[in-house]
Amino acid sequence: MSIDFPHAAPAQRLTVLSGPSGVGKGSVKALIQEYYPWVWLSVSCTTRQPRPGEVDGADYHFVSTDQFESMIAAGEFLEWASYAGNLYGTPRGPVEERLRAGLPALLEIELQGARQVRRSMPDSQLVFLAPPSWDELVRRLTGRGTEDAATIERRLKAARAELASEAEFDHTVTNVSIEQAASELVELLGSPAIVKSGAR
Ligand SMILES: Nc1ncnc2c1ncn2[C@@H]1O[C@H](COP(=O)(O)OP(=O)(O)OP(=O)(O)O)[C@@H](O)[C@H]1O
Ligand SMILES: Nc1nc2c(ncn2[C@@H]2O[C@H](COP(=O)(O)O)[C@@H](O)[C@H]2O)c(=O)[nH]1
Helix, strand or coil: CCCCCCCCCCCCCEEEEECCCCCCHHHHHHHHHHHCCCCCECCCEECCCCCCCCCECCCEEECCHHHHHHHHHCCCEEEEEEECCEEEEEEHHHHHHHHHCCCCEEEECCHHHHHHHHHHCCCCEEEEEECCCHHHHHHHHHHHCCCCHHHHHHHHHHHHHHHHCHHHCCEEEECCCHHHHHHHHHHHHCCCCCCCCCCC
């Protein structure tokens, strides 16, 4: 069944969540998946090795560098970037399908990718997830315990540039608590779209 109200939800647009490594993007995303299941999240491709507990196809599509490069050549990415020694990209098809159906979509990506989306889809809204302080960011990134010292150093170097880019974003959400940040982000996504037939 398809319902067409005269004042149906406006055409949905893409929302991009970005912010420095360790700020809590993944944590906010996980809470949104659990408590706001109507929010659709893109699953990225990456050449990085899975962390313990990460599931292929759910957290990421873990691919080889050859596979990733073939996807670039075939134009399969909406955006992609090299970040801290690995490649990351958003598969174009699922996002475009979602937006064509008039449903909101959320990407969690780093700064270079956010800039590409801004250029190719100027209608998208860019949300910056900020840490309460630099010291807290360092604490979160090191406390996660998933990267070695050299990788943490690389990510903190990138974080300085990412923090300096905040003014390029449409909105800032400060991640004081995961629940508060998730709720502010969901507010920015707008109310759940009217679900059309066949779309979830
Ligand atoms: N509001 C918060 N308060 C305290 N700790 C937090 C908060 N948000 C996230 N954390 C913790 O900070 C660490 C980093 O969080 P997370 O992995 O979600 O960051 P990220 O932005 O996704 O990082 P990356 O970009 O490197 O993947 C985790 O150990 C997480 O539990
Ligand atoms: N440009 C893109 N960046 C992405 C994508 N998927 C994730 N990311 C970002 O990469 C870093 C590192 O992630 P991690 O899981 O290795 O810690 C982080 O900032 C992610 O937001 C993507 O498809 N494109």
